[in-house]
Amino acid sequence: MKIALIGASGFVGTAVLNEAISRGYNVTAIARNPANIKITSNLVTVKKADVFDIDGLVSVLKGHDVVVSTYNAGWENPNLYQDFVKGSEAIQSATKKAGVKRLFVVGGAGSLEIAPGVQLVDTPQFPAEYKTGATAARDYLNILKKETELDWTFLSPAILMHAGITDGRTGKYRTALDTPVFDANNESRLSVEDLSVAILDEVEQGKFIKKRFTAAY
Structure with a gap:
């Protein structure tokens, strides 16, 4: 399998790159x-x-089996919302123009529902510093849901998925579609290494084609 990994130098992208190499994929x-x-x-x-x-971007993506996008417009970017949505749409368009059928997008947890019709990003306790980026990812997911040509998948990470989670690679996780996965301590958490396992497992298995899913311990 030949993987085109967008955002390969970032926090998630670096972990995905390591996981893909460990599985013997050309990236x-x-x-x-x-x-x-x-x-x-x-x-x-x-x-x-x-x-x-x-x-x-089209010229770079041609000839690959899947495009994995860990694109981030930059948390300090004053145009974060506009750039995330515009950049994500550009990746979607370039993937189609390049003739690649499979698109995997790593988004955010903000669009997960914590109650019927209530998304995490719209709750008072959602951190203000992440609200713009989370809203952009949520709004792009709604755009992606209208995509009919690509075999797309959108992954919302666990609510807690950051460098401070040091479980490393256990290879274990549970999945859901639109609601967070919580552990015995009522936490939704996952290491970036196990997030990468979930990403590559889905790339291989295709269980969530034209769907959003989430993964956590």
Whole structure:
């Protein structure tokens, strides 16, 4: 399998790249700043691309079996909302133009429902510093749901998925569709390494085609 990984230098992208290499996949690691990709392997080809340059992105994506997007417009970006939605739509468009059928998008947990019709991002306790990015990911998911040509999948990580979760790679996780997965301590949490396991498992198995899912311990 040939994987095109967008955002390969980021927190999630780096973990996905490591997991893909461990499974023996050929990966085109794509980033705005390729020098930030520190992983070297004969399975990895590093490419520079700007998601807003659709034609340039098309040329990089051609010939792959799947596009995995861990695109992040930058938490400090003053145009975070607009850039995330625009960039995500550009990736979606470029994937189609490149003739790649499978698109996997890593989004956010904010669109998960904690009660019928109530999404996490709309609750008072949702952290204000993440609200703009989470709202952008939620709104892009609604756009992606209208996509009919691609075999797309959207993954909402666990509510708690950050560098402070140090479980490493256990290979264990549980899934749901639109509601968070909670453990015995009523926490929705997952390490970035196990998030990557869930991503590559879905790329291989295709259980959630044209669906959103979430994964946590």
